[in-house]
Amino acid sequence: MNKINIYGAGISGMTVAIYLKKRNPKLDITLYEANDRVGQKILKTGNGKCNLSNTDLDNASNYNNPSFMKEVLKITNSNDLRAFVLDDLGIVLREDDYGRLYPYSEKATSVLTAYLQKLKELEIKVVTSFRGDLDLKGITIIATGSYAQSKYTGYNYLTNLGHKVTDLNPALTTLKVKEDLRPLKGIRFKVKASILKGNKVLFSDEGEVQFREDALSGIVTLDLSRYYEEGCEVSFDLVPEYSKEELKILKAKFNDEDQFLNSLLPKMLALEVKKRGNIISSLKDFRFTILGLNSYNEAQITKGGLDLREIGYDFSSKIKSNLYVIGEVLDIDARCGGFNIGFAIISGITAGKSILRKHNSL
């Protein structure tokens, strides 16, 4: 049984294909891709730079299911990822000030080109524009990704095989709010952002918010979207370095409120804070009512996926033998910063290791 069929030629599918074929050239591997070209999502990632990992990748608390990830990371960690990326793909990494890892060229095209070259060099078969059913002879790997900015999915493959898929929702996406954002359009500002349900803070982090005419955007806002529940609000602390008491002292040094606000904020933001009254409170708690999340067309990932109780830490199915499920089609998601591609690569390597170990007669 040396036949391996992989469905989905994105990051995770191409990773496991290359990992396996390089270590066992006798394997008969076929990648089935619904799109007319493989790996197309890579080009959209990291604003065209492909943020493919993070120096904090081994910290399981970055993922929605830390206990599952803790076990996975014992099998494959960031060192394995770096070794695969450099030794198997020939991609040199560069780290930015926030620990995000990019190809040295800072071009997502370098990553796609590296994957394509390896597929060719290792003579891995690729079928594009695939519309068929699963061929379950040999080992089957489902790596079909998610709804996020994708025309095709493979959730039905899983449910047809008796697997459970949890609720699916767009995540790492922009927030639609009740308040009129038009006056703030185009402003980018560093804040401490919190998502709240009543008085309960669901998540909070510092970063840059981008005010769009129709939505709140920016990395910190996308990260909040992973915690969205109906009836949530978002609060921006526009001056996280100052307490309310310090702000009162600072305000006293200015002749009037306008001068004070203009010394801290871009003009249009200062005007909006003033409109809300009680400016010290508004500076520390600039609030918006979230109406909902923008759709999969804007989302970077999907929250939810294959129920993790039905999968081992090596990504083998507990329901169907010789089936592996990897990448974003699983119920694993993480914040912005290279953790989602990082996970796609880690899951591909882990499944590859397991296949080589369990099926050593291959």
Ligand SMILES: Cc1cc2nc3c(=O)[nH]c(=O)nc-3n(C[C@H](O)[C@H](O)[C@H](O)COP(=O)(O)OP(=O)(O)OC[C@H]3O[C@@H](n4cnc5c(N)ncnc54)[C@H](O)[C@@H]3O)c2cc1C
């Ligand atoms: C705009 C954008 C920016 C992003 N930026 C980053 C970033 O900088 N860093 C980061 O870590 N993450 C980023 N992500 C998330 C990241 O791209 C995904 O988490 C990652 O690609 C998931 O890898 P995957 O292999 O599981 O799925 P994918 O890479 O999506 O690959 C799945 C493949 O399966 C194919 N497919 C689907 N259904 C079928 C089917 N039925 N049969 C055959 N083939 C099928 C798809 O066409 C696709 O090619 C970004 C996502 C988007 C949309």
